[in-house]
Amino acid sequence: MIEIDPQRLIADLRKLSSFGAVGTGVDRPAFSQADIAARRWLEGRMREAGLEAEIDRYGNVYGRSPKASNTVLIGSHTDSVPKGGWLDGALGVIYGLEIARACLEHKSGAAVDVISFQDEEGRYLPLLGAKSFCGMLDENDPALAALGASRLPAAPARLDPARHRAYFEAHIEQGPKLEAAGKRIGVVTGIVGIRRVRITAHGQADHAGTTPMAMRKDAAAVLIRLANAILERFAALAAADTVWNIGIVEVHPGAANVVPARAAMTVEFRDMDAALLERMLGALRELVALAARGPVAVELQETARIEPAPMDAALGQMIAQASRSHGEEPVLLPSGAGHDAMIMTRVLPAAMLFIPSIGGRSHDIAEDTSEPDIILGCRVLASAVEAISRT
Amino acid sequence: MIEIDPQRLIADLRKLSSFGAVGTGVDRPAFSQADIAARRWLEGRMREAGLEAEIDRYGNVYGRSPKASNTVLIGSHTDSVPKGGWLDGALGVIYGLEIARACLEHKSGAAVDVISFQDEEGRYLPLLGAKSFCGMLDENDPALAALGASRLPAAPARLDPARHRAYFEAHIEQGPKLEAAGKRIGVVTGIVGIRRVRITAHGQADHAGTTPMAMRKDAAAVLIRLANAILERFAALAAADTVWNIGIVEVHPGAANVVPARAAMTVEFRDMDAALLERMLGALRELVALAARGPVAVELQETARIEPAPMDAALGQMIAQASRSHGEEPVLLPSGAGHDAMIMTRVLPAAMLFIPSIGGRSHDIAEDTSEPDIILGCRVLASAVEAISRT
Numbered sequence: 001m002i003e004i005d006p007q008r009l010i011a012d013l014r015k016l017s018s019f020g021a022v023g024t025g026v027d028r029p030a031f032s033q034a035d036i037a038a039r040r041w042l043e044g045r046m047r048e049a050g051l052e053a054e055i056d057r058y059g060n061v062y063g064r065s066p067k068a069s070n071t072v073l074i075g076s077h078t079d080s081v082p083k084g085g086w087l088d089g090a091l092g093v094i095y096g097l098e099i100a101r102a103c104l105e106h107k108s109g110a111a112v113d114v115i116s117f118q119d120e121e122g123r124y125l126p127l128l129g130a131k132s133f134c135g136m137l138d139e140n141d142p143a144l145a146a147l148g149a150s151r152l153p154a155a156p157a158r159l160d161p162a163r164h165r166a167y168f169e170a171h172i173e174q175g176p177k178l179e180a181a182g183k184r185i186g187v188v189t190g191i192v193g194i195r196r197v198r199i200t201a202h203g204q205a206d207h208a209g210t211t212p213m214a215m216r217k218d219a220a221a222v223l224i225r226l227a228n229a230i231l232e233r234f235a236a237l238a239a240a241d242t243v244w245n246i247g248i249v250e251v252h253p254g255a256a257n258v259v260p261a262r263a264a265m266t267v268e269f270r271d272m273d274a275a276l277l278e279r280m281l282g283a284l285r286e287l288v289a290l291a292a293r294g295p296v297a298v299e300l301q302e303t304a305r306i307e308p309a310p311m312d313a314a315l316g317q318m319i320a321q322a323s324r325s326h327g328e329e330p331v332l333l334p335s336g337a338g339h340d341a342m343i344m345t346r347v348l349p350a351a352m353l354f355i356p357s358i359g360g361r362s363h364d365i366a367e368d369t370s371e372p373d374i375i376l377g378c379r380v381l382a383s384a385v386e387a388i389s390r391t
Numbered sequence: 392m393i394e395i396d397p398q399r400l401i402a403d404l405r406k407l408s409s410f411g412a413v414g415t416g417v418d419r420p421a422f423s424q425a426d427i428a429a430r431r432w433l434e435g436r437m438r439e440a441g442l443e444a445e446i447d448r449y450g451n452v453y454g455r456s457p458k459a460s461n462t463v464l465i466g467s468h469t470d471s472v473p474k475g476g477w478l479d480g481a482l483g484v485i486y487g488l489e490i491a492r493a494c495l496e497h498k499s500g501a502a503v504d505v506i507s508f509q510d511e512e513g514r515y516l517p518l519l520g521a522k523s524f525c526g527m528l529d530e531n532d533p534a535l536a537a538l539g540a541s542r543l544p545a546a547p548a549r550l551d552p553a554r555h556r557a558y559f560e561a562h563i564e565q566g567p568k569l570e571a572a573g574k575r576i577g578v579v580t581g582i583v584g585i586r587r588v589r590i591t592a593h594g595q596a597d598h599a600g601t602t603p604m605a606m607r608k609d610a611a612a613v614l615i616r617l618a619n620a621i622l623e624r625f626a627a628l629a630a631a632d633t634v635w636n637i638g639i640v641e642v643h644p645g646a647a648n649v650v651p652a653r654a655a656m657t658v659e660f661r662d663m664d665a666a667l668l669e670r671m672l673g674a675l676r677e678l679v680a681l682a683a684r685g686p687v688a689v690e691l692q693e694t695a696r697i698e699p700a701p702m703d704a705a706l707g708q709m710i711a712q713a714s715r716s717h718g719e720e721p722v723l724l725p726s727g728a729g730h731d732a733m734i735m736t737r738v739l740p741a742a743m744l745f746i747p748s749i750g751g752r753s754h755d756i757a758e759d760t761s762e763p764d765i766i767l768g769c770r771v772l773a774s775a776v777e778a779i780s781r782t
Contacts, residue, residue: 175601192600196647207753208636209583209661209727210566213629215751220637221622228619231612238604245599246611247649249642256587256638256657256695263640266647270600304647336600360606362598 002102002110002382006375009098012045013374016078016094017086025365026086030079030119030128031059031150038078042093042116049101051114056157058137059118059150060129061093065100067111072385073167073348074099075115076340077129085172085367089120089340091355091374092170099382110389113164115157117340130343132156159347166315166388167344170353170381172369174337176360184373185323185330185380186354187316191342192241192270192334193308195277199226199288202297205253205261220251220260222296226287227265233283234269239276241334244269272308272334309342315351315388322383326376337362353381393493393501393773397766400489403436404765407469407485408477416756417477421470421510421519422450422541429469433484433507440492442505447548449528450509450541451520452484456491458502463776464555464739465490466506467562467731468520476563476758480511480731482746482765483561490773501780504555506548508731521734523547550738557706557779558735561744561772563760565728567751575764576714576721576771577745578707582733583632583661583725586668587695590617590679593688596644596652611642611651613687617678618656624674625660630667632725635660663699663725700733706742706779713774717767728753744772 019041020026020034028034039061046053046063053063061078065071076092096114103110117129124143131137135158173179178186203219227246234244248266269280285300292298316332323330335352344350355377358368410432411417411425419425430452437444437454444454452469456462467483487505494501508520515534522528526549564570569577594610618637625635639657660671676691683689707723714721726743735741746768749759 173601174598175603176606177601177603180606194600206751207565207728208638208659209585209634209729210564210568210753211634211727211751212566212568212632213626213634215567215571218636220640224615224618224622224637224640227615231615235604241603243600243602243604245609245648245650246615247599247642247647247651248645249611249615249640249654250645251638251640254639254641256659257636258638259636260638268599268647336602337598338600360597360602362601 002099002108002386003106004098004102004378004382009094009375009378010371012094012097013090016090022083023365024086025084025367026080027083028078028080029082030121030123031147035079039116042078045097046114049097050104051100054154055152056154057151058129058132058156059152060133060157061116062157063100063114065111065113069163071111071113071164072388073113073115073164075117076169076171077118077120078116079119079121079123081121081363083365084363085365087172087367087369088362089171091172095170095378095381098378099385102382110385112385120340126338127340127343130340133159134343134347136343161347164348167341167348167350168381168384169339169341170377171339172357172362172367173354174357174362177333178331178354178356179358179360181331183331184356184376185328187319187330187332188311188335188352188354189316189332190272190308190310190334191339192272192336193274193277194268194270194304194306195281196266196268196304197284198264198266198301198303200264200299201262203261206259208257208259211259216259217295218259219263219296222291222294222298223263223265226291226298229287230267230284233287234280237280237283239271239273242269242271242276243336270336272310274308309345311341311345311351312349315349318387319351319353319380319384322380322387325383326380328376353377393490393499393777394497395489395493395769395773400485400766400769401762403485403488404481407481413474414756415477416475416758417471418474419469419471420473421512421514422538426470430507433469436488437505440488441495442491445545446543447545448543449520449523449547450543451524451548452507453548454491454505456502456504460554462502462504462555463779464504464506464558466508467560468509468511469507470510470512470514472512472754474756475754476756478563478758478760479753480562482563486561486769486772489769490776493773501776503776511731517729518731518734521731524550525734525738527734552738555739558732558739558741559772559775560730560732561746561768562730563748563753563758564745565748565753568724569722569745569747570749570751572722574722575747575767576719578711578721578723579702579726579743579745580707580723581663581699581701581725582730583663583727584665584668584699585659585661585695585697586672587657587659588675589655589657589692589694591655591690592653594652597650599648599650602650607650608686609650610654610687613682613685613689614654614656617682617689620678621658621675624678625671628671628674630662630664633660633662633667634727661727663701665699700736702732702736702742703740706740709778710742710744710771710775713771713778716774717771719767744768
């Protein structure tokens with residue numbers, strides 16, 4: 001049994017949160033001074049644990065077990081959004097560190113590599129580090145030009161598929177489901193796919209007192225009716241875990257007494273089922289076409305498309321079984337947010353474990369999780385690592 | 392018959408449009424250099440016409456006929472919105488000047504006073520000049536503090552009710568109805584009342600990927616459904632000339648992947664029938680109360696309330712008859728925009744005449760009216776003045 005040290009786990013998490021500390025959270029965007037300092041500290045901690053550690057060209061901190069094959073890779077990211085939470089990706093990285101350390105201390109048969117990917121949050125390019133690690137990064141991507149001298153002299157670390165049998169990532173839930181269900185461990189079925197569209201109505205500005213209703217080209221009225229129809233239609237089409245959001249609405253010129261000339265909104269929707277996402281997109285296109293039959297032109301632009309990334313079901317079952325062995329019945333749920341595991345699942349069997357977020361808060365300095373939950377999560381992951389290493 | 396001089400009329404309008412000229416329009420906000428220069432010029436033109444003219448404390452330019460009783464007052468305003476049209480209020484003022492001048496030249500029995508009110512457009516205080524003229528201005532109104540040294544040493548000009556039997560105001564329609572109907576003269580039944588409310592929904596920001604739909608407090612979704620219901624309800628309640636507008640919509644924080652924490656809109660509606668406006672306001676309050684039953688708080692704030700201002704029907708009939716005498720069947724219509732006549736109708740029998748706006752445009756440098764329409768409007772108004780002076 002891999003015996004983690006709960007005090008050391010918490011102490012390392014607290015220490016990591018001192019880099020870029022802001023209130024109870026951290027401000028540690030990728031390549032910021034605080035981020036690089038945190039990565040240097042992490043590299044040192046990995047070495048102290050007995051891992052061969054280095055920071056690669058893009059800031060990925062990669063610590064390898066002395067055992068060169070049949071290892072489990074555990075990781076996540078230590079960069080944060082501006083004024084983010086102290087756990088977020090840091091949790092999964094320190095879980096990896098603690099489990100790798102415990103394996104080496106206790107001469108466990110299991111071998112664990114640890115990685116902190118760079119820029120998961122997308123200051124420059126979302127999932128930059130994971131993409132580079134998997135050889136999916138175009139080093140000429142214009143988004144990387146802004147990096148400039150932030151690149152390090154080292155070569156990019158690369159996945160060696162012969163070395164690893166699985167990728168595990170632990171993360172705070174970033175939502176309220178576990179807390180609401182009174183559960184402490186979530187097993188992630190997959191990371192949802194995303195469709196995002198921008199819809200713009202082009203009308204004509206007119207005096208809102210003197211222009212008869214029948215002669216108006218009111219962009220806002222058309223957009224409001226369309227948005228309402230989309231909300232109704234999506235509610236009818238949705239599965240249990242489908243989510244959708246109209247998060248941006250803009251009306252121009254924006255005066256009480258001027259008929260709006262232009263109105264725009266973004267509609268975003270997420271689900272694990274790509275076919276459902278396509279049905280929703282099709283319904284949305286139909287509604288836009290209907291709205292565009294009037295005197296106001298309406299255009300739809302697809303601005304983001306991310307396919308669902310299912311996790312490995314067998315690995316998920318190992319996490320679930322490990323959770324039960326610690327007396328905790330787990331919840332199976334999709335992840336509504338993106339994670340490095342989205343990339344890793346393309347090259348390795350991958351699984352994710354969630355622990356509760358207090359009040360569902362995340363990407364905010366108010367983000368937190370109770371210490372018992374943090375410790376339980378690490379124990380469950382260690383047991384899952386042990387289980388897979390025995391097979 | 393009062394014979395106006397069409398060339399002189401057009402020349403004076405063109406000359407006036409040279410003050411603050413910007414493209415084909417004017418930029419002549421109240422108390423701007425261009426506005427004051429235009430008012431000085433107008434004062435001079437009134438004197439040349441044989442009127443006793445002066446500029447009062449607030450910039451009202453008041454030209455009085457040598458005949459001290461039973462006169463008709465003709466006016467409007469020469470201030471403009473920023474980058475406004477060349478006609479707008481200037482039209483009605485120069486109509487007054489031309490008709491007063493023609494009366495004096497031809498020793499007509501009719502006597503005409505002329506006034507250009509200040510700040511109809513509300514740079515400092517809407518209808519400032521007309522309110523002052525009618526003794527309805529609170530000189531301690533905080534809005535006037537910003538005026539500072541712009542006040543002139545002269546006393547405020549005041550209406551002498553014994554002097555006038557009627558107030559006439561001509562204006563461009565600022566809407567498309569006359570043009571759409573192929574008509575050249577509008578007789579205004581009254582100036583519509585206005586209700587304006589601001590509705591704010593207070594929800595909670597959440598991650599739009601990880602927060603289940605049932606646990607959201609989505610301010611935008613509530614506002615969209617409410618706005619849609621208001622548009623439907625208003626369409627059902629409306630009379631033929633009722634207008635309504637949702638001109639401002641704001642959603643915060645305004646990110647595609649964040650559930651909106653706050654959403655707000657303004658709803659404005661106008662009609663000649665105060666009882667209908669109250670029914671609409673009541674319906675709106677009901678819909679807001681329904682929307683507020685969910686987890687998102689919704690508040691309604693009434694931000695503007697202007698009562699309908701009916702014009703004098705007998706005077707309107709005189710304009711209509713004058714129009715027919717010039718071979719033009721007039722259209723009776725409400726004014727959806729405010730005018731100095733809103734104030735004047737409280738103290739004198741008042742009537743308004745509209746001429747067409749090309750494309751319905753106004754408050755824009757693109758605003759225009761054909762010269763034949765401008766000239767016809769002045770002739771009709773002159774005939775109406777003559778008719779009332781004979782009674």
